[in-house]
Amino acid sequence: MRKIEVSTSAIVFKDILELSVDDKMLMNKAIEAREKAYAPYSKFNVGAALLLENGEIVLGNNQESAAYPSGMCAERVAIWKAGSTYPGIKIKKLAITASSQISKVDKPVGPCGACRQTLSEYEINQKEPFSVLFMGELGEVVKTESLLSLLPFSFDSSYL
Numbered sequence: 001m002r003k004i005e006v007s008t009s010a011i012v013f014k015d016i017l018e019l020s021v022d023d024k025m026l027m028n029k030a031i032e033a034r035e036k037a038y039a040p041y042s043k044f045n046v047g048a049a050l051l052l053e054n055g056e057i058v059l060g061n062n063q064e065s066a067a068y069p070s071g072m073c074a075e076r077v078a079i080w081k082a083g084s085t086y087p088g089i090k091i092k093k094l095a096i097t098a099s100s101q102i103s104k105v106d107k108p109v110g111p112c113g114a115c116r117q118t119l120s121e122y123e124i125n126q127k128e129p130f131s132v133l134f135m136g137e138l139g140e141v142v143k144t145e146s147l148l149s150l151l152p153f154s155f156d157s158s159y160l
């Protein structure tokens with residue numbers, strides 16, 4: 001028997017103003033996307049912005065459905081848009097932001113488990129980590145250096 005330690009780290013910024021110019025620009029794109037979310041049921045808007053190595057910025061937001069489980073998260077809308085439009089082009093950075101139509105979201109909102117799983121496949125395939133920034137509507141912004149740092153003991157194609 002042996003014990004292993006799995007740890008991760010992140011940088012926490014006081015607010016969006018503390019980000020670098022590039023990170024702030026990408027987060028502002030995520031905010032733009034968030035404002036166009038289709039979230040009439042949860043009233044919880046999420047926006048995602050991906051920066052690709054060719055300089056393109058690909059946006060996504062959550063798209064809900066009256067048949068609730070048929071909806072989709074912002075991050076997967078964005079990553080599949082990137083994967084289908086620019087196959088094989090590496091992702092450099094992902095910015096995520098969430099707001100509520102009911103109350104102020106003032107703490108960072110990380111990607112859900114299913115999104116982490118989906119995103120991890122792209123990071124593994126491109127053999128290069130991409131950073132992930134996430135925030136609520138206001139307040140602190142969390143920045144991690146890779147997607148896999150958010151998903152220890154992940155499942156991948158090597159198990160199949």
Ligand code: THU
Nearest residue numbers: 042044046062073074111112115
């Ligand atoms: N949502 C996302 O877009 N991304 C996440 O990582 C978590 C949740 C969306 C799905 C749903 O439309 C709403 O937020 C409430 O769960």
